[in-house]
Amino acid sequence: MVRLYAATGDGFARLEEAGEVWTVALSLSGSGAQCLAVDPADPDTVFVGLREGGVRRSVDGGRSWIDCELPERAVFSLAVSAADGAVYAGTEPSRLFRSGDKGESWRELHALLELPSRPQWRFPPRPWTSHVRWIAPSPHDAGLLLVGIELGGLMRSSDGGASWQDHRPGAQRDVHSLAWHPRARGRAYEAGGGGAAFSTDNGESWQPADEGRDRHYTWSVAVDPDDADRWYVSASTGPFAAHGRGDPQARIFRRHDGEPWQPLTGGLPDPLPAMPYALLATDRRVYAGLADGRLWESRDHGETWAPLRVQGDALHALVALALASGQTV
Numbered sequence: 041m042v043r044l045y046a047a048t049g050d051g052f053a054r055l056e057e058a059g060e061v062w063t064v065a066l067s068l069s070g071s072g073a074q075c076l077a078v079d080p081a082d083p084d085t086v087f088v089g090l091r092e093g094g095v096r097r098s099v100d101g102g103r104s105w106i107d108c109e110l111p112e113r114a115v116f117s118l119a120v121s122a123a124d125g126a127v128y129a130g131t132e133p134s135r136l137f138r139s140g141d142k143g144e145s146w147r148e149l150h151a152l153l154e155l156p157s158r159p160q161w162r163f164p165p166r167p168w169t170s171h172v173r174w175i176a177p178s179p180h181d182a183g184l185l186l187v188g189i190e191l192g193g194l195m196r197s198s199d200g201g202a203s204w205q206d207h208r209p210g211a212q213r214d215v216h217s218l219a220w221h222p223r224a225r226g227r228a229y230e231a232g233g234g235g236a237a238f239s240t241d242n243g244e245s246w247q248p249a250d251e252g253r254d255r256h257y258t259w260s261v262a263v264d265p266d267d268a269d270r271w272y273v274s275a276s277t278g279p280f281a282a283h284g285r286g287d288p289q290a291r292i293f294r295r296h297d298g299e300p301w302q303p304l305t306g307g308l309p310d311p312l313p314a315m316p317y318a319l320l321a322t323d324r325r326v327y328a329g330l331a332d333g334r335l336w337e338s339r340d341h342g343e344t345w346a347p348l349r350v351q352g353d354a355l356h357a358l359v360a361l362a363l364a365s366g367q368t369v
Contacts, residue, residue: 043364045086045102046318046329047073049357052088054102055335055350062335066353067102075360077118079142080179081125083364087143089115095129097143101364108143111135114171116190121177122222130172134161134189138201149201152187157206161192164279176218178242180225186243188215194230196243210246211237217261224268231258231273236295238271252300253293257282262319262326264341270296272304272326272342274316288315292328294342306344308336318361329358 044062046053051069055062072091079085084101087108095108095115110129117130127139129146134153137146161170173190185197191214193207207213212232221227228239230246235256237246250256255275259282264270276282277289290312293301303310314332321327326338328345333355335348 042325043083043101044320044327045076045078045362045364046355046358047076047088047360048333048355049074049359052076052102053353053355053358055348060349062348062350064350064352064355065102068096068105071096075116075118076362077120077127078362078364079120079125080122085142086362086364087118087120087127087129089118089129091115095143108139108146110137110143110146111148112137116171116173117175117188119175119177121182122179123177123182126177126182128175128177128185130175130187132163132169132171134158134170134172134192136172136175136187136201149197151197151201151203152195155195155204155206157193161189163190173215174218176220176228178220179222180220181242184242186218186220186228188218188230188232190215191233194218194243194246198242208239208243208246210248211239216259219261219263219271221263221268222265227263227268229261229263229271231261231275233257233279236261236273249295250301252295252302254303255289255291255293259315260317260319262321264321265323267296269298270294270341272319272321273301274319274328276315282315287311287313288331290315292316292319292342304338304342304345306338306342308345317359320361320363322363327361329361331357331359333357 042057044055075089094110096105112131114132136149174188176186178184183200194211196205214233230237235250258273314330318329328336
């Protein structure tokens with residue numbers, strides 16, 4: 041049985057597959073839940089970041105929750121390291137925290153705020169501030185971290201956050217999501233406001249990957265765990281289309297073996313009527329969670345798609361997805 045976790049922007053959803061139907065159970069309603077991360081060593085331990093409520097932890101798959109008492113309350117990103125189990129939380133204003141005890145206590149990684157580019161960090165809708173939009177700990181090296189500032193750049197640490205390299209060459213500065221390949225060492229991926237990029241040297245340098253895509257405002261990125269050369273992004277024509285209340289003109293694209301991006305339209309509306317805020321690629325399947333609460337699934341690397349049949353609590357929006365085994369998007 042497959043289990044997914046989701047953040048809806050309002051609460052938390054647990055989705056369990058039973059035959060052809062998925063059962064949805066909601067919790068944390070009204071909390072402003074917007075990001076999540078699963079402990080790779082325990083599929084029942086999940087962390088959720090709240091817009092103004094800090095971090096919550098569940099050890100029973102989302103049935104009950106405790107407050108992890110993060111010093112900052114506006115949480116925009118979470119990650120759990122597959123290398124050493126450390127939990128990371130990113131906030132607005134931009135601050136980065138680490139916990140070595142499952143969220144019982146936190147230590148701020150102050151060196152991130154000492155980067156030369158920090159005075160230029162600005163989030164356009166709220167230009168007086170910025171936030172840590174994504175945290176990507178390497179699954180192979182406990183000391184290696186990638187962090188995306190919206191909007192400020194893609195930062196890298198090789199010593200667990202004790203020191204940082206400023207924005208990496210070739211990467212998008214408007215970072216939206218990051219991913220490491222779980223098996224191919226050194227391979228990392230980015231979706232950003234001006235396009236997509238990838239790295240083959242542990243995030244030290246980046247190469248743009250935009251050929252074949254007619255939409256360059258990319259949001260979510262996912263990578264095939266069996267093939268480091270097959271990855272996916274969701275994209276819109278721009279930020280106002282993607283996040284407004286009108287037509288986002290959104291598509292999902294796939295890139296394989298360095299060839300140009302291909303739009304994935306087999307069964308999906310084209311263009312999509314709601315922004316795909318969350319992509320998730322597993323060993324066998326690809327999932328897309330849309331801003332209107334709909335979930336789509338492909339079982340053939342994106343060639344064909346079908347909507348998930350759901351029952352139980354209603355999903356009105358989806359902003360983040362995670363597999364219960366620990367692979368997050």
